[in-house]
């Protein structure tokens with residue numbers, strides 16, 4: 001049995017719905033289907049999810065959300081009428097409108113994009129509709145509750161043959177709606193694949209699999225036929241938005257392969273993602289490169305040279321307490337550095353700094369902003385001592401400063417920090433060098 005997730009680009013309009021139906025019916029093993037909300041139909045178009053968040057923001061600001069709401073409504077009415085669907089959408093829109101006026105949460109508003117698209121797709125395919133709020137659960141702290149979800153979802157799936165389950169959301173212990181972070185329908189698909197013990201998780205999008213670099217940065221990057229979950233996770237954490245980084249664990253822990261496929265070119269085999277690299281023919285030094293802006297290097301210099309370990313411990317304890325994620329942690333006798341996401345850190349900076357001050361170790365804190373983190377991924381990289389020289393030389397040729405480099409702490413990746421305004425150039429230079 002196959003679980004197939006279709007992203008917003010694959011369900012943006014009626015023509016895309018037709019392609020999805022052809023794909024689903026081409027293989028009878030495609031029994032559980034996970035849709036996203038309608039995505040962009042053309043370059044400057046807006047995703048329905050963005051419009052729904054706008055409704056929420058307008059309501060919160062005391063403005064009218066009517067015009068935005070009508071725009072959303074029209075997207076669904078157009079799909080339903082062009083596909084001649086029998087589904088009556090009006091009562092659903094009345095209910096959503098009522099909830100929004102009553103101040104429904106941002107998560108509830110955003111989730112309606114997938115909910116409505118799920119209703120349309122189940123009607124179009126003739127598959128049953130299973131509301132994600134009944135089978136995907138979060139705990140009191142707002143964390144995804146993997147075991148409760150797996151138990152209940154498994155039981156529900158045993159009673160179903162073919163079903164559509166909307167992506168992106170689930171429910172809190174009190175029954176209210178909670179959404180995953182952006183791109184979260186990928187996570188729903190992986191969760192359903194695990195519970196169904198699927199033989200394959202297919203993720204259908206608008207590119208022919210994982211490419212060795214972001215196609216919006218590098219012209220015509222080479223496709224990757226096979227990649228491991230570890231490699232993919234590293235690339236996704238550093239900006240390869242094709243898959244959500246959190247969709248790895250449910251499928252990799254269950255030993256289920258993921259296949260990224262192109263809805264607009266279904267004959268292309270796409271990228272196969274598996275737990276190990278044994279089947280990979282191109283077991284090469286370089287699997288791919290990705291990059292993400294918006295990082296800062298946080299430098300904490302302490303004035304006392306003793307008790308290094310207790311200072312590092314304190315910094316990490318406080319970072320954990322405030323949920324500050326970091327990518328990089330070099331430390332020495334006098335200093336600890338963390339590569340942090342600037343936006344997240346700035347929200348928590350004062351609390352973070354004053355809490356460390358309580359430890360009575362005098363220290364100074366500086367923040368070096370506007371850094372892009374670039375990650376080169378591939379099992380060969382770490383075992384190839386020339387790789388670092390090649391990175392430096394490739395960047396030097398373009399006059400790009402390396403503000404940090406981290407090779408050796410992980411098994412399969414090298415992180416390079418560059419000035420944010422040179423990220424695209426740096427990615428192109430590294431791609432050309434290692435291709």
Ligand SMILES: Nc1ncnc2c1ncn2[C@@H]1O[C@H](COP(=O)(O)OP(=O)(O)O)[C@@H](O)[C@H]1O
Nearest residue numbers: 007008009205206207210211213214240241242
């Ligand atoms: N390394 C990469 N390989 C493929 N696509 C990438 C990569 N990095 C970024 N992308 C972008 O990810 C997009 C697909 O993800 P997304 O827009 O979320 O699609 P969907 O709506 O199908 O979920 C591609 O159109 C591409 O622009």
Ligand SMILES: N[C@@H](CC(=O)OP(=O)(O)O)C(=O)O
Nearest residue numbers: 007008036049182183184185
């Ligand atoms: N619609 C949500 C969830 C999602 O996963 O969408 P997509 O599959 O189009 O990336 C978002 O835009 O974030």
